[in-house]
Amino acid sequence: MISIFYFYPMIQALILSFKTGRGNNLQFTGLDNYIRLFSDTTFLTAVKNTFIYLIIQVPVMLVLALFIAVLLNDERLKFKGFFRTAIFLPTVTSLVAYSVVFKYMFGAEGIVNKFLVNLHLISEPIQWITDPFWAKVTIIIAITWRFTGYNMIFYLSSLQNVDKSIYEAAHIDGASAFTQFFKITIPLLKPIILFTTITSTIGTLQLFDEVVNITKGGPGNATMSISQYIYNLSFEYTPNFGYAATVSYSIVVMVLILTLIQNKLGGDKR
Amino acid sequence: MKTKRMFTYVFLIIAALISIFPFIWMVISATNQSVDVTKGTLLPGAHLVGNINNLFSSVDMWQALWNSAKISVVTTVLSLLVASAAGYGFEMYRSRSKDIVFNILLASMMIPFAAIMVPLFQMFAKVSSVVPFLGIDTASAVILPTFTTAFLIFFFRQSTKMFPKDMMEAGRIDGLSEFGLFFRIYMPTMKSTYAAAAIITFLNSWNNYLWPLIVLQSPENMTVPLLISNLGSGYAPDYGLIMSAIVITTLPTALVFFMMQKQFVAGMTGSVK
Numbered sequence: 001m002i003s004i005f006y007f008y009p010m011i012q013a014l015i016l017s018f019k020t021g022r023g024n025n026l027q028f029t030g031l032d033n034y035i036r037l038f039s040d041t042t043f044l045t046a047v048k049n050t051f052i053y054l055i056i057q058v059p060v061m062l063v064l065a066l067f068i069a070v071l072l073n074d075e076r077l078k079f080k081g082f083f084r085t086a087i088f089l090p091t092v093t094s095l096v097a098y099s100v101v102f103k104y105m106f107g108a109e110g111i112v113n114k115f116l117v118n119l120h121l122i123s124e125p126i127q128w129i130t131d132p133f134w135a136k137v138t139i140i141i142a143i144t145w146r147f148t149g150y151n152m153i154f155y156l157s158s159l160q161n162v163d164k165s166i167y168e169a170a171h172i173d174g175a176s177a178f179t180q181f182f183k184i185t186i187p188l189l190k191p192i193i194l195f196t197t198i199t200s201t202i203g204t205l206q207l208f209d210e211v212v213n214i215t216k217g218g219p220g221n222a223t224m225s226i227s228q229y230i231y232n233l234s235f236e237y238t239p240n241f242g243y244a245a246t247v248s249y250s251i252v253v254m255v256l257i258l259t260l261i262q263n264k265l266g267g268d269k270r
Numbered sequence: 271m272k273t274k275r276m277f278t279y280v281f282l283i284i285a286a287l288i289s290i291f292p293f294i295w296m297v298i299s300a301t302n303q304s305v306d307v308t309k310g311t312l313l314p315g316a317h318l319v320g321n322i323n324n325l326f327s328s329v330d331m332w333q334a335l336w337n338s339a340k341i342s343v344v345t346t347v348l349s350l351l352v353a354s355a356a357g358y359g360f361e362m363y364r365s366r367s368k369d370i371v372f373n374i375l376l377a378s379m380m381i382p383f384a385a386i387m388v389p390l391f392q393m394f395a396k397v398s399s400v401v402p403f404l405g406i407d408t409a410s411a412v413i414l415p416t417f418t419t420a421f422l423i424f425f426f427r428q429s430t431k432m433f434p435k436d437m438m439e440a441g442r443i444d445g446l447s448e449f450g451l452f453f454r455i456y457m458p459t460m461k462s463t464y465a466a467a468a469i470i471t472f473l474n475s476w477n478n479y480l481w482p483l484i485v486l487q488s489p490e491n492m493t494v495p496l497l498i499s500n501l502g503s504g505y506a507p508d509y510g511l512i513m514s515a516i517v518i519t520t521l522p523t524a525l526v527f528f529m530m531q532k533q534f535v536a537g538m539t540g541s542v543k
Contacts, residue, residue, distance in 0.1 A: 068282070068285060071278050071281065071282060072282070074278070077278070082286070083282045083285075083286050085531065086285075086286035086289050086290050087285055087286060087289050089289055089290065089293065089524070089527075090289055090292075091473075092473055092520070092523040092524050092526075092527045093477075093520055093523070094476065094477035094479070094494075094495050094498075094519060094520070094523070095477060095479055095495075096477070096479050096495040096496075096498050096499050097477075097495070097498055097516040097519050097520055098292065100498060100499075100502050100512060100516060101292050101295070101296050101513075101516060102292070103502070104299070104307055104308065104509060104513075105292065105295065107308055109308055109309050110308070110309075111295060111311075111312065145288070145289070145292070149289065177274075198380075202379075202380065202382055205382055205384075206382045206383055206384050208384070208479070208480050209479045209480065209495075212499070213499055213502070226384065227382075227383075227384040227480070230384050230387070230388070231384075231387075231480070231484075234387075234388050234391070235484060241388050241392065244388050245388050245389065248382075248384055248385040248386070248387075248388060249385065251382050251384055251385050252381065252382065252385045255380050255381075255382060256380070259380060
């Protein structure tokens with residue numbers, strides 16, 4: 001099944017990426033699509049946006065998730081179940097549903113602006129959705145809200161498998177909580193940190209639902225992601241499947257390169 | 271030590287509040303009129319019933335809920351069967367090509383969906399002309415490419431590593447067939463893994479947006495996420511109505527999660543090693 005629905009389309013996509021034309025009327029044009037890619041400003045903007053999300057959002061989210069997981073792993077902590085459930089709860093929402101909720105929360109007159117004005121943190125409402133900079137910030141906040149709890153659960157469940165005696169020994173040796181965290185927790189969790197980094201990276205590279213439903217990729221193309229661009233090329237504008245496939249392959253190449261880098265970084269220090 | 275404790279609680283309370291707040295606001299907004307929603311009111315209104323009535327009379331919400339339920343349940347059942355059998359097979363039987371096949375499977379996890387959606391769409395478009403009930407604009411077209419995922423096979427294989435293999439030997443000696451071993455011993459013992467996998471698959475399927483957006487075209491086949499996305503894109507969207515639709519969509523997933531939370535956490539703990 002996986003070969004039918006993953007690998008066959010992969011090969012098809014590769015063939016398609018050398019063709020061009022409208023709809024199903026396609027001819028071979030060699031590398032034309034790939035040449036077009038590098039002078040396509042919309043594509044370059046989409047790549048830039050996606051990388052901004054990637055570089056800012058993924059580290060922030062994973063550090064936050066790890067931090068919360070470590071706090072929740074404390075045996076003497078009360079209401080642990082409540083905190084865990086509350087923080088994991090965003091994970092059950094549909095990407096579309098929460099995106100729409102966030103769109104209204106971050107509206108010009110929305111609840112977030114009201115709150116910030118009432119706290120005197122800002123004097124003027126922020127144009128969250130319509131300003132190119134704040135629109136990106138809104139998307140980043142939204143994704144962080146949705147996926148931090150998801151990653152936290154992975155960290156929490158591996159933390160629970162860690163033998164407690166290691167920490168006790170470290171404590172007797174006089175290691176501070178800080179040292180324990182960096183010398184014991186991080187090295188032990190390395191495989192799972194690598195796993196979440198890779199899945200989050202792939203997730204961000206495929207970002208679609210949020211941008212479509214919060215900002216529609218706008219203002220201008222300021223929040224457009226690569227996936228949304230592929231979708232637009234194939235199903236919104238006059239369909240150009242060949243060029244869309246070329247753009248798709250750019251994602252495959254990016255995933256490959258990033259995964260190799262992450263594996264190298266993760267594997268070196270073992 | 272005291273201040274550190276205080277800090278932990280304050281931090282967790284803030285994190286929990288931020289996580290829950292959009293839910294509270296979503297429920298409050300479902301009771302308000304459109305104008306109040308855009309103004310970000312925090313007071314519950316008296317329009318919940320009105321909003322729900324409007325929702326069900328303006329769009330075919332029942333149909334969308336039914337479509338989503340059908341797709342999610344079928345996907346979940348098929349997924350669990352296939353992925354658990356595969357995970358079981360990978361772990362329990364020895365074969366030389368096993369690791370190669372498994373690595374290829376893992377590689378498929380790296381393929382972003384955006385990279386295959388165009389050829390996949392073309393594939394189903396071709397199928398449409400031959401076998402209409404498998405092609406574009408059918409529930410099967412949504413289910414088929416989504417029900418086998420390498421992630422789930424990986425998840426089952428990891429959990430199977432902890433499975434007490436002696437039980438299998440005992441079963442074999444007692445004369446159970448290979449199928450019997452799988453259905454009568456493996457399945458019941460791995461209950462919490464199945465529960466965790468079921469939640470993950472159900473949520474993913476219920477919430478899936480991009481692929482249904484591509485293959486489902488006629489309004490009567492629409493799933494709930496498509497419907498919600500459409501509701502917001504009109505000229506004068508009724509925000510109260512949209513919020514009540516969102517509450518209705520989120521309820522089943524939240525319920526599934528709350529009901530199976532214990533098994534879910536147990537299943538996750540067993541698999542991530």
